[in-house]
Amino acid sequence: MHKYNISLEVNGVKYYKTVDSRQRLLDFIRDDLRLTGTKEACGEGECGSCAIIMDGKALNSCLILAVEADAAKITTIEGLEINGELDSIQQGFVDEHGVQCGFCIPGFIMTARAALNSNPDLKSSEIRSVVAGNLCRCTGYVKIFKSIEKALRLEKKR
Amino acid sequence: MNKKDKFKYNYVGNSIPRIDAHSKVTGRTDFIKDIQFPNLLHAKMVLSPHPHAYLRNLDVSKAKRSSGVVSLLTAKDVPHENQIGLIIKDQPLFADEKVRYAGDAVAIIAAETEEEAKNAETKIRFDLKPIRGIYSAEKSFNSKRNFIHPGGNVLSHLKIRRGNHADPFKDADLTVKAYLKTPHQEHAYLETLGTVVVPHKDGSVTIYGSIQCPYYVQRSVSEVLGIKYNKVKIVQAATGGAFGGKEDVPSEICSRVALVAVITGRPVRLIMGRAEDAIYSSKRHPFEMHYKLGAKKNGKLVGVVAEQYAAAGAYATLSPVVMFRAVVHAAGPYLIPNVRVDTYACYTNHPPSGAFRGFGAPQSAFGIERTMDLLADELGMDPIELREKNILREGKRTVTNQLLSRSVGLPETLKIVKESSLLKSRKRKKQKSRYVEGVGTACIHYGNTLGAMGWYLDAAGAHVQVHRDGSISVAVGITELGQGSGTTLVQMAADAFGVQTERIRVLEVDTSYVPDSGPTVASRSTIMSGNAILNAAEQLRPQLSKAAGRLLKIAPSKVVFRDDRAYTTAGKRKSVTFDAVAENAFLNNEKLAAAGWWVAPYSQWDIKTGMGSTYFAYSFAAHAVKVRVDTLTGKAEVLEVVAAHDVGRAINPEGVRAQAEGGIVQGIGYALYEDLQFKDGILMNPYFSNYILPYPEETPKIITHIVEEIGPDGPYGAKSMGEPPIIPIGAAVVSAVSNALGFQFLEMPLTPERILRGIGVLKNG
Numbered sequence: 026m027h028k029y030n031i032s033l034e035v036n037g038v039k040y041y042k043t044v045d046s047r048q049r050l051l052d053f054i055r056d057d058l059r060l061t062g063t064k065e066a067c068g069e070g071e072c073g074s075c076a077i078i079m080d081g082k083a084l085n086s087c088l089i090l091a092v093e094a095d096a097a098k099i100t101t102i103e104g105l106e107i108n109g110e111l112d113s114i115q116q117g118f119v120d121e122h123g124v125q126c127g128f129c130i131p132g133f134i135m136t137a138r139a140a141l142n143s144n145p146d147l148k149s150s151e152i153r154s155v156v157a158g159n160l161c162r163c164t165g166y167v168k169i170f171k172s173i174e175k176a177l178r179l180e181k182k183r
Numbered sequence: 184m185n186k187k188d189k190f191k192y193n194y195v196g197n198s199i200p201r202i203d204a205h206s207k208v209t210g211r212t213d214f215i216k217d218i219q220f221p222n223l224l225h226a227k228m229v230l231s232p233h234p235h236a237y238l239r240n241l242d243v244s245k246a247k248r249s250s251g252v253v254s255l256l257t258a259k260d261v262p263h264e265n266q267i268g269l270i271i272k273d274q275p276l277f278a279d280e281k282v283r284y285a286g287d288a289v290a291i292i293a294a295e296t297e298e299e300a301k302n303a304e305t306k307i308r309f310d311l312k313p314i315r316g317i318y319s320a321e322k323s324f325n326s327k328r329n330f331i332h333p334g335g336n337v338l339s340h341l342k343i344r345r346g347n348h349a350d351p352f353k354d355a356d357l358t359v360k361a362y363l364k365t366p367h368q369e370h371a372y373l374e375t376l377g378t379v380v381v382p383h384k385d386g387s388v389t390i391y392g393s394i395q396c397p398y399y400v401q402r403s404v405s406e407v408l409g410i411k412y413n414k415v416k417i418v419q420a421a422t423g424g425a426f427g428g429k430e431d432v433p434s435e436i437c438s439r440v441a442l443v444a445v446i447t448g449r450p451v452r453l454i455m456g457r458a459e460d461a462i463y464s465s466k467r468h469p470f471e472m473h474y475k476l477g478a479k480k481n482g483k484l485v486g487v488v489a490e491q492y493a494a495a496g497a498y499a500t501l502s503p504v505v506m507f508r509a510v511v512h513a514a515g516p517y518l519i520p521n522v523r524v525d526t527y528a529c530y531t532n533h534p535p536s537g538a539f540r541g542f543g544a545p546q547s548a549f550g551i552e553r554t555m556d557l558l559a560d561e562l563g564m565d566p567i568e569l570r571e572k573n574i575l576r577e578g579k580r581t582v583t584n585q586l587l588s589r590s591v592g593l594p595e596t597l598k599i600v601k602e603s604s605l606l607k608s609r610k611r612k613k614q615k616s617r618y619v620e621g622v623g624t625a626c627i628h629y630g631n632t633l634g635a636m637g638w639y640l641d642a643a644g645a646h647v648q649v650h651r652d653g654s655i656s657v658a659v660g661i662t663e664l665g666q667g668s669g670t671t672l673v674q675m676a677a678d679a680f681g682v683q684t685e686r687i688r689v690l691e692v693d694t695s696y697v698p699d700s701g702p703t704v705a706s707r708s709t710i711m712s713g714n715a716i717l718n719a720a721e722q723l724r725p726q727l728s729k730a731a732g733r734l735l736k737i738a739p740s741k742v743v744f745r746d747d748r749a750y751t752t753a754g755k756r757k758s759v760t761f762d763a764v765a766e767n768a769f770l771n772n773e774k775l776a777a778a779g780w781w782v783a784p785y786s787q788w789d790i791k792t793g794m795g796s797t798y799f800a801y802s803f804a805a806h807a808v809k810v811r812v813d814t815l816t817g818k819a820e821v822l823e824v825v826a827a828h829d830v831g832r833a834i835n836p837e838g839v840r841a842q843a844e845g846g847i848v849q850g851i852g853y854a855l856y857e858d859l860q861f862k863d864g865i866l867m868n869p870y871f872s873n874y875i876l877p878y879p880e881e882t883p884k885i886i887t888h889i890v891e892e893i894g895p896d897g898p899y900g901a902k903s904m905g906e907p908p909i910i911p912i913g914a915a916v917v918s919a920v921s922n923a924l925g926f927q928f929l930e931m932p933l934t935p936e937r938i939l940r941g942i943g944v945l946k947n948g
Contacts, residue, residue: 061216061217062211064374066373066374067872069871069872071871102210103210115208119204122201122837122838123204124203125841125845126421126422126664127207127421128423158878160878162371162372162845162849164845165844165847167840170882
């Protein structure tokens, strides 16, 4: 087992940390940084519950080692709300009843956020394929699609 | 409706946003794994690798000496009760003489880190003498010598005998027969099972966890630890989905973890991994069913015979009550004079089958609804027309001879489905192209709350307190699992007091606030907690009216609470704020806390004949489904669902639709994708990578119609909604695929392989 020093930026805060070579980024975020909004549901990259945005891309943090995040810029669910104002995707989920148990929701929101960041002209017809790798067992997805559609409209206004 | 209906509702009937949404979209909601505890030990259960064997020896000596291990407990270390079980005490806390499924708990390890607990587990040596396993309910039923438990393999037999049950088809012009099978289904809640048990110096314990039924956990832990209920406090953490999977299972897990916590004197956490959770935890009962239906030439049903064999798995757990719902719903929402139904739960060497949304009713719906389609074919009649001729209506009697005098929304739901544009695309001729389309339908009734067999548990409480500053705390014994009950409770409470929802805070569920309110199951949250809150509000209103009367200088009887203020009934000109009323009540020493209580109307049945008023109210639903099937690959895809649900008063209509959509997609998984595979008793696909769940791209267009046949006993007229959406959908999807291919499928899930076999592209064997 090796220890590595990494430096990275999470939600705008710079961290200098020592991590175990086998430590997953998910556990680093949850246990070392105590940012528990990022969830683990399957641990094998099948469900998207642990999605974070790393250097502009939505990635499953259960499939990445913490050492791989050296020098990276990361956003987690805790980093979206600014000065008490919800991100438009978060607001969409509140307005459109997109949340039930809520365990998968941070993953959906981060996945949609990354897609919208890289393509501000995202069309509602593309939403399904954007979140195609995220699992939800409660909602049947209909209201999740509507929540993200709402966010697209809010984003245009902002 | 009674006086409750005179309210002008500000919130009930409106789709207010969920009260928990903000906290969930920001990642602030704390699930059990998110809560920090000091000095924590990490526990892991040791599970049997074999489905059926004598446990000759379990060598834990090396594991006990493994690095970081603080405690390791087996059956030998249980000081009080090693025998658990909610209804039948047939389950050892830790398997002792025998293991009965691959996943049976034999020990628990607690170590300083999760890693060390896992490492110690690999050092345990089993000495097992295998016994032949039983993996089918019907085989278990017929097995004369191989018994999984000493008392025999049939743990429950419930029946309905009505009319000429000896010869139900005497007056029938024609009959149809079907042999049908439904599969296991995994709950696949996104948050796996987990708990933290904190021991206290006075011998009491506090248990936090992802828990559906806190009072079940309280009882089990009390029995296992040998301490009184008042020393066992259960606090529910935010729970990431349950669907029945966290009904009884947490009792077992929390009891084992509590034992370690008490012995070590340290807080102990157990969080299951995904595969471990699937291997260990309960499933939906697979059913093998023989159905026979008889009718007159005009389509009027004459008789039904149904035999249902349910694979209960290794332990009884909830099977007896699942069978109650199965048997009562076995003949569907129809008028049938002659009925013979036999429902058996039989032990098998699988994980225990238990509660899963629908609780035996989806299997029964599959049995009766598919057989109704066969009958429609035989009669040359439209399947909906056949149903219209036979459905329950107001003033008619169910097959258990219960008179339904009111609130029967089935005709309306069926009408909505029939008139939908989806139904008009139903194909009547055989299609020749590679992609074929089909339409299917199914309809159901759903008995609300626990019913006759669970009536002794069917009461619930609410503790409501109005504070001096006008804020209101509401505590209930029913848990929020994602279904949205917290939000409906706030709506109902706000309207009961005539105040804004912002005043109301629903406290976390804690068994020390509210008396045993039964389990959070049977779609009973809104009805039970809602009525208990209304009862508490009624107790508090006189004191609030007195205070308002003092401020307004009128008689208390003239006070009306509305729009966050107290008004005089006469003028409406004079009013005071609710804040002022609360403050005045406080300063005059009024009692501003009340324990609300509500008991479900009595229901009963005769266990010999199955006759009786089995449930006090029924919800109804009809679904129509359109599918497309690729005849080359065998892949079926649901394109559109039209769902009509009679839910009584919809407290939060978007919440109702959310339940419909979620249940429907879960049911599409059940019908098409979710294929839990056991090979010689070993679960082959415990991961999300090999147990295929519906993903976003599998979601069809879903249109939900809400029918509001007011339920006289529900708060504001509400009836049950959580489970009904998953009950008809499986039968409706299979009906649609059958319609597309011109072949009646009688088994789920309709995997591509099964579809290709059905149409003769793949040969059997």
